[in-house]
Structure formats: structure tokens, C-alpha cells
Amino acid sequence: MRLTPLEGRIYLAIPGLEDHLRAELPPPEGVSVRAAAGLLPSDSAQPPALSAGDLVNQRFVVSSNPPAEVFWCQDAWLEPFRLEFGSINEAARALRDIQRNWAPVLFTQFRRGALIQEKLPPLQSKPRPFPWLLPDSPLGAWTLLDAHTLVGSARCESPFPGGVIRFEEDRRGPPSRAYLKLQEALVRCRKWPAPGDRCLDAGASPGGWTWVLARLGAQVTAVDRAPPDRRILALEAVRYLRHDAFTLPCEDLGPQDWVFSDVVCYPPRLLEWIEKWLASGLCENFVCTVKFQGCADDAVIRRFAALPAGRLVHLYHNKHELTWIRAGG
Ligand SMILES: C[S@@+](CC[C@H](N)C(=O)[O-])C[C@H]1O[C@@H](n2cnc3c(N)ncnc32)[C@H](O)[C@@H]1O
Structure with missing residues (x-):
């Protein structure tokens, strides 16, 4: 041998x-x-x-x-x-x-x-x-x-x-399968929102991520230009704001325990938004999907990777996208 x-x-x-x-x-x-x-x-x-x-x-x-x-x-x-x-x-x-x-x-x-x-x-x-x-x-x-x-x-x-990570799937509760990638991201963080935690879910519709967060007992502000599924809107822990997530000032939303984004947008737009949240000091924990069309821009990837105290990974449940994760102290 x-x-x-x-x-x-x-x-x-x-x-x-x-x-x-x-x-x-x-x-x-x-x-x-x-x-x-x-x-x-x-x-x-x-x-x-x-x-x-x-x-x-x-x-x-x-x-x-x-x-x-x-x-x-x-x-x-x-x-x-x-x-x-x-x-x-x-x-x-x-x-x-x-x-x-x-x-x-x-x-x-x-x-x-x-x-x-x-x-x-x-x-x-x-x-x-x-x-x-x-x-x-x-x-x-x-x-x-x-x-x-x-x-x-x-x-x-x-x-x-x-x-490879596979979760027990719920085919009736969540209105989209996007919930699987949030579950994976949170398992990788080795932490997740606690009951009562304030969570901002940007680009929330139809509501898979919001469903995960509400099931954990969090209070969710779901922001999207399109409304979430009716079943998500009916959840007591969910407040829906019909708005462009990127033009809502962080100060107006106030301190959050977690900020999430699954918004479909050009990566630099998301980067600028995350930088504002980081500069505001209003949140420590983030899970944000960085979506690419065609070939992925290496320069922008490096800028996400350089954001303080975070990491950029390709999750098993990601498609042509990466996920920026920061699980603060
Ligand atoms: C991939 S979907 C999100 C799926 C969601 N995370 C789920 O689990 O069901 C992307 C969402 O981003 C929303 N969106 C795109 N641009 C937006 C913006 N500037 N502000 C808010 N929402 C936006 C779209 O309306 C769409 O609902």
C-alpha cells in the first residue's frame, strides 16, 4: 500500500x-x-x-x-x-x-x-x-x-x-422550490433566524423563502414588485410591501436580524444595495443570491467575494447563480 x-x-x-x-x-x-x-x-x-x-x-x-x-x-x-x-x-x-x-x-x-x-x-x-x-x-x-x-x-x-444535499421536500406548503436553496444556505451558516427575529426578504414573491422564515417563527417583511402567493400573504408573521427593494432606504426599514435577497437583477445593483446595508450597521446576517446571465462577470464576482466577513459559494440548489452569505456573530 x-x-x-x-x-x-x-x-x-x-x-x-x-x-x-x-x-x-x-x-x-x-x-x-x-x-x-x-x-x-x-x-x-x-x-x-x-x-x-x-x-x-x-x-x-x-x-x-x-x-x-x-x-x-x-x-x-x-x-x-x-x-x-x-x-x-x-x-x-x-x-x-x-x-x-x-x-x-x-x-x-x-x-x-x-x-x-x-x-x-x-x-x-x-x-x-x-x-x-x-x-x-x-x-x-x-x-x-x-x-x-x-x-x-x-x-x-x-x-x-x-x-450534494437533499432535503425532505414539502410539495404543498411553499409556493416555489426556491425554498430549498435558502434552507441549504442556512444549514451552511450553521445558524438560522430564531423565533421573533426580524427578517427582510427582498424579491420575496411568490414566497418560498418567506415561507421558510415564517416557519422558523421569524417576523418577515416581504418586499417585491409583485405580490406573493395568497397563502403567504395570509400568514400572520408576514408583512408585504409592494416596492422596489433597492429604493427602500435601510433606515426606513430599521434594524434587521437577517437580510435576504433573491431579487432577479444585475449583480452590481445587488452589490451596491448590500454595501448600503453593511454601511448602515443595521444588520449582521445576510443571504443573497447573485444571479448571472450569459457569462459570469469575474470582476463583479471578486467584489462580492471581497465584501467583509462574508463568503461567496455555489450552493447545490443554485443554478446559474452564486450565493453571498454572511452569518455574523
Ligand atoms: C426568483 S424570484 C424570488 C423567489 C423567492 N425567493 C421565492 O422563494 O419564492 C425573484 C423576484 O424578484 C422580484 N424582483 C425583481 N426586481 C425587483 C426589485 N427591484 N425589487 C423587488 N423585487 C424585485 C421579482 O418580482 C421576483 O418575484
């Missing part, structure tokens, strides 16, 4: 947004994980014929010289290593010796991978109820390149197995 640290990081691309990830990484990028792990010559003039496994494998992008922050990925493996092993028992033991929790992200060798995973502590695979407090213990990830070669990382960017 031989364990070798690999240089750089391994990124798991977002299905359909692979080009965004590749554009973020400096050349040489896009080396296949097999090549990076020394299994194929990365400079081979004749690229190896693609098998089904290799096609899936295109989702793993290896960068030996990664920038400090990469946003368009479903997960990043921060400390990758290669493990050459003889038997299934040996592979499982090597992973267990590193730490307790591991998630498989397989694209080949599915049967062998399942047998290794069976020998590791089980992962909760059922959809989660909300709210659910994420454990602090680290979760690693691994994949198999062939029957005797595993690539893994004990530290990953996403706290969810392979970057």
Missing part, C-alpha cells in the same frame, strides 16, 4: 457549468484526474480514447496551481492524495486510519467502491429535515481510478457528500 500526496486541488465541476470552472483555473487546467494521479501522461500528444468512465471523469478538474478562491464548483478537494492498495479491506482501513467520515464520488469501479464504502462508517443518505445542524467533524471524499488506485482528500470545501 502506498499513499502519496498530490499537488494542488481537485475540483468537482457543476453539471452544465463545467466551462465556468475551467475558465477560473489557470493553465494548465483540465488535466484529467487520471493524468494528475500519474496514471496517464498529461502531456500525451495522443489523448487516450474516452471511455464512459472518462466522460464522467471530465467533471473532476485538477489544478496544480489553483487560485485562492474558486467559485464555480460543486466541491473542492483541498488536500488530495493517491492511495495504491491491494485489497478492499486495505483501502477501507487506510481511509479509516486518516479519519472517520468519508463520502464516495464514484465514476467507475462502482461495485468495488460500494464494497469499500460498506467497510466505512455509514453516511446518512436520506433527505434531511430542515433545520438540521451540520456536525463539525470533517467529511472526506474519495473516488476510484481503477481497481487498485484511489484518489481522495480528507478536507473538502463542501460539508455535504460530493457537494
Whole structure:
């Protein structure tokens, strides 16, 4: 058995947004994980014929010289290593010796991978109820390149197995499925509004986010140019303001425990609005969706990422958008 640290990081691309990830990484990028792990010559003039496994494998992008922050990925493996092993028992033991929790992200060798995973502590695979407090213990990830070669990382960017989180869905209560991304953002914050907290929900209609907040017991001011669903309007904890969210002065709304935005708008408009809220000192906690049309503007992404005490992430439930999260003290 031989364990070798690999240089750089391994990124798991977002299905359909692979080009965004590749554009973020400096050349040489896009080396296949097999090549990076020394299994194929990365400079081979004749690229190896693609098998089904290799096609899936295109989702793993290896960068030996990664920038400090990469946003368009479903997960990043921060400390990758290669493990050459003889038997299934040996592979499982090597992973267990590193730490307790591991998630498989397989694209080949599915049967062998399942047998290794069976020998590791089980992962909760059922959809989660909300709210659910994420454990602090680290979760690693691994994949198999062939029957005797595993690539893994004990530290990953996403706290969810392979970057995937599924919630128990409520098909009757919320008027839109957008509630799932707010739930995910709040689980990642490891905190959420407490009963009685004042929440501003900008771009609230039809009301999925407001529904989540009201269910937590918060007092919600829902602002939108279009009215929310009738069932949301009927909730006692919800006050609706028909207004352009960006022209409502923060001082008029007063102190808020949380400010949310899912407004469809150009990112600079949202940035300017967040900066006003930050400057006002009226709120510490934010969850704001940054929506992009066509290609994402790298300069504006950097400006969101530089906002104080926040982080910009791609949630599993985000589409062509990122989420700026700040969960203050
Ligand atoms: C993606 S939807 C929000 C979905 C909502 N979060 C939910 O969970 O159901 C975007 C909303 O932004 C609203 N919107 C767009 N521009 C706005 C503005 N300047 N001020 C307020 N609302 C705006 C739209 O009317 C639309 O309802």
C-alpha cells in the first residue's frame, strides 16, 4: 500500500457549468484526474480514447496551481492524495486510519467502491429535515481510478457528500422550490433566524423563502414588485410591501436580524444595495443570491467575494447563480 500526496486541488465541476470552472483555473487546467494521479501522461500528444468512465471523469478538474478562491464548483478537494492498495479491506482501513467520515464520488469501479464504502462508517443518505445542524467533524471524499488506485482528500470545501444535499421536500406548503436553496444556505451558516427575529426578504414573491422564515417563527417583511402567493400573504408573521427593494432606504426599514435577497437583477445593483446595508450597521446576517446571465462577470464576482466577513459559494440548489452569505456573530 502506498499513499502519496498530490499537488494542488481537485475540483468537482457543476453539471452544465463545467466551462465556468475551467475558465477560473489557470493553465494548465483540465488535466484529467487520471493524468494528475500519474496514471496517464498529461502531456500525451495522443489523448487516450474516452471511455464512459472518462466522460464522467471530465467533471473532476485538477489544478496544480489553483487560485485562492474558486467559485464555480460543486466541491473542492483541498488536500488530495493517491492511495495504491491491494485489497478492499486495505483501502477501507487506510481511509479509516486518516479519519472517520468519508463520502464516495464514484465514476467507475462502482461495485468495488460500494464494497469499500460498506467497510466505512455509514453516511446518512436520506433527505434531511430542515433545520438540521451540520456536525463539525470533517467529511472526506474519495473516488476510484481503477481497481487498485484511489484518489481522495480528507478536507473538502463542501460539508455535504460530493457537494450534494437533499432535503425532505414539502410539495404543498411553499409556493416555489426556491425554498430549498435558502434552507441549504442556512444549514451552511450553521445558524438560522430564531423565533421573533426580524427578517427582510427582498424579491420575496411568490414566497418560498418567506415561507421558510415564517416557519422558523421569524417576523418577515416581504418586499417585491409583485405580490406573493395568497397563502403567504395570509400568514400572520408576514408583512408585504409592494416596492422596489433597492429604493427602500435601510433606515426606513430599521434594524434587521437577517437580510435576504433573491431579487432577479444585475449583480452590481445587488452589490451596491448590500454595501448600503453593511454601511448602515443595521444588520449582521445576510443571504443573497447573485444571479448571472450569459457569462459570469469575474470582476463583479471578486467584489462580492471581497465584501467583509462574508463568503461567496455555489450552493447545490443554485443554478446559474452564486450565493453571498454572511452569518455574523
Ligand atoms: C426568483 S424570484 C424570488 C423567489 C423567492 N425567493 C421565492 O422563494 O419564492 C425573484 C423576484 O424578484 C422580484 N424582483 C425583481 N426586481 C425587483 C426589485 N427591484 N425589487 C423587488 N423585487 C424585485 C421579482 O418580482 C421576483 O418575484
